[in-house]
Amino acid sequence: MLRGKDIKHAQGKLGVMIVGLGAVSTTFVAGIEAIKKGHSEAFGSVSQLATIRLGKRTDNRNPKIKDFVPLSKLEDIEFLAWDIFEEDAYEAAIKAGVLEKELLDKVEPELRSLKSTKAVFMTDYVKKLQGTHIKQAANKYEYAQMLMDDIKNFQTEKKLDRLVMAWAASTEVYIEPHAVHDTIATFEEAMKSNHPAISPSMIYAYAALSLGIPYINGAPNLTLEIPALRELAKTNKAPVCGKDFKTGQTLMKTIIAPGLKARMLGLSGWFSTNILGNRDGEVLDDPDSFKTKEVSKLSVLESILQQDTYPQLYGDIYHKVRINYYPPRGDNKESWDNIDIFGWLGYPMQIKINFLCRDSILAAPVLLDLILFTDLAKRCGMYGVQEWLSFFFKSPMTAPGLYPENDLFIQQTKLKNTLRYMMNEDLITHLGLEYYDEM
Ligand SMILES: NC(=O)c1ccc[n+]([C@@H]2O[C@H](COP(=O)([O-])OP(=O)(O)OC[C@H]3O[C@@H](n4cnc5c(N)ncnc54)[C@H](O)[C@@H]3O)[C@@H](O)[C@H]2O)c1
Secondary structure: OOOOOHHOOOEEEEEEEOOOOOOOHHHHHHHHHHHOOOOOOOOOOOHHHHHHOOOOOHOOOOOOOHHHHHOOHHHHEEEEEEEOOOOHHHHHHHOOOOHHHHHHHHHHHHHHOOOEEEOOOOOOOOOOOOOOOOOOOOOOOHHHOOOOOOOHHHHHOOOOOEEEEOOOOOOOOOOOOHHHHHHHHHHHHHHOOOOOOOOOOHHHHHHHOOOOOOOEEEOOOOOOOHHHHHHHHHHOOOOOEOOOOOOOOHHHHHHHHHHHHOOOEEEEEEEEEEEOOHHHHHHOOOHHHHHHHHHHHHHHHHHHHHHOHHHHOOOEEEEEEEEEEOHOOOOOOOEEEEEEOHHHHHOOOEEEEEEEHHHHHHHHHHHHHHHHHHHEEEEEOEEEEOOOOHHOOOOOOOOOOOOOOOOOHHHHHHHHHHHHOOOOOOOOOOOOOOOOOOO
């Protein structure tokens, strides 16, 4: 790993390739263009707004993260997006209905210039959508070659120095790991024979990783959680991270659950329900796609609360997650959480949360941070699973056999200490004894 002055500078342009030009992607792209023109600030973005403490509290060294580590500038980003509908980013953003037309009009030329590229898509993996803008090939291996051609053309045309790929397309149906995922050779063989265990998201990831390009998994899809693609990431020195952007209800869960555990308050049940009416909600109305999402959402509490270590507090939790497709609400999701907790002498208490959230407004800055940090990781020579980016995911990837860290505050410490480590600064333990003479 390269550190400090040895990290390659963020010179030249960064090509950001997004799979899916839907609510999250268009909110992200329009937001970047609006921020570049000074219409707003990058609210919600850690890379752009957060500071990082260096040294002792008395040193008063608190630079912004973007001034501390060498990140790409927003001005140096170029976009490519694949989608199954032939639209430009302006039309897609209007359809997504997240941002007002008034704001979109201010960046219309920039959005119009981003036209969707034909996608690799198969209805078996996203049953609720019927696309019209889809590549045609004899097998999945050929599809991957076509994607690699898109990538190379994008790089040449825009004179790009570096690239990152992010999945912000629909959630695919639940797929179990299969023997064909075991090695790069079996995976490639399976692509050539159109094996059903190879989903479109795996084909995109294969294309990116074959070219050594970082891949971010913003959906709960299995994609990178298979030995073949992990091996490919290592072989071609590409950083990877996932799964599923941490927004909305799960963000709240990973803020509240660590607090309850820290105070040794028990939990008997957590019921979460949502209504949302965007295309993501429609796709998740299909039980197979919902299953993928449900697994990602349910795992969070288990790993934070450590049921095996605290069986008397967390051994018998009733955890239920419901997503209800309700078109009138569009992207403005509403969620309700009922949390049944207990304290001293087992006395029960309840917490109710009613979050009127805007999913894509929460997801867009997460996507920006992930893009900038994975590009940084690549320039540091880091590759494979980037666990330090767990902060941004509902279901963080880890090394095989290692349980994920879901507590938002541990994740934040991990993120900031990794940045300190990259820049040869002391890691911060929060011990603090050095401030007191008594020691
Ligand atoms: N909105 C959030 O806060 C949030 C949070 C966590 C995760 N996610 C995940 O991010 C993804 C995107 O969410 P969204 O709200 O933008 O959904 P969306 O439905 O608005 O956009 C997804 C887009 O992907 C396209 N698509 C589907 N399959 C494709 C393929 N194989 N190739 C190219 N394009 C394809 C669809 O046509 C659609 O335009 C979903 O998987 C969602 O579960 C979203």
